Structure formats: C-alpha cells, structure tokens
Amino acid sequence: MLLFALIATAAPLPAGAAAYITGTLHLTQYRAVATDLNGDGVPEVLAYAEGPEHCGSGGCDLYVLTRRSHGWRIVTRTSVTRLPIRMLPGKAHGWHDLGVHVAGGGILPGQDVRLRFNGARYLDNPSLLPPRSKGAAPGRILLR
Numbered sequence: 001m002l003l004f005a006l007i008a009t010a011a012p013l014p015a016g017a018a019a020y021i022t023g024t025l026h027l028t029q030y031r032a033v034a035t036d037l038n039g040d041g042v043p044e045v046l047a048y049a050e051g052p053e054h055c056g057s058g059g060c061d062l063y064v065l066t067r068r069s070h071g072w073r074i075v076t077r078t079s080v081t082r083l084p085i086r087m088l089p090g091k092a093h094g095w096h097d098l099g100v101h102v103a104g105g106g107i108l109p110g111q112d113v114r115l116r117f118n119g120a121r122y123l124d125n126p127s128l129l130p131p132r133s134k135g136a137a138p139g140r141i142l143l144r
Helices: 016-021
Strands: 006-007 029-035 046-047 059-068 069-093 096-106 107-115 140-143
Touching: 016 029, 016 046, 016 059, 016 096, 029 140, 046 069, 046 140, 059 096, 069 107
Parallel strands: 006 029
Antiparallel strands: 029 046, 046 059, 059 069, 069 096, 069 140, 096 107
16 A cells, blocks of 8 residues: 655654554655744644545645653644644643634635634634634634
C-alpha cells in the first residue's frame, strides 16, 4: 500500500505522530501540522484527512491530537471542515480557537466559523456554528 502524507510545514511532526495518523486513524492521505494550541510548550498535531473515505459534500475530517504519556490521543474529530485551518488569537479554557471554513452540504456559499475549546474538546460539527464576524482577525493559517 502506498501512503501519501502532505505535511504543511518544513519541520517534522513530533515523534510517533505520523505513525499514529496512519496506523491508528488509518489516514492514507492527509495534511498535518504541529503547533502548541494550549500554551504548555508541547505541540499538538492537527491532521486534515483527505480522500473519499474521510470526506463528503460538506468537507473532510479534522483531527486534533495531543501527546499523552505513551503516545497520542484524539482531542477532537471534527467533521465537514474545509481548508484553510487557522489558529485564531482568542482562547477558551487555555486552548486557542480554531478557524475553519464550512461549505457544501446545504451551506452555500460557505462561511468561516470559530471552533472554541469547551474544556475537553472542540465542537465536532462546525456547520452548526454561526459565521465568524467579518471584522475578526483571520489568525495564522496552519493548513491550506
């Protein structure tokens, strides 16, 4: 089996992250980036699934992964997201807000929404959120 990994940064992913993405999440096509979302000095990994088994008319799955003592765990699997994925300046419960685009599946022409951390996870269906304010800072693009 041939695996296609599209890494969005020149820096390598943290140890074990790629193996977790391909082995545990079973993603063969994805984009991934490491960034510290919660300010603890240890990067989380965002993995954006690509391919028909992980995408639909509304978009693709986005995984937020964090380190645990022996490997990785899923913080959130968010469905129906579209690129670009942004880290926004706002925070909730110590974690940066994420900006994602939602479109298709009945949402036309598409809109940017803000995912906020609720203390345990990010919302798993961003199509349920209101559009992000046009005046809000766009944040830093993590995945495009």
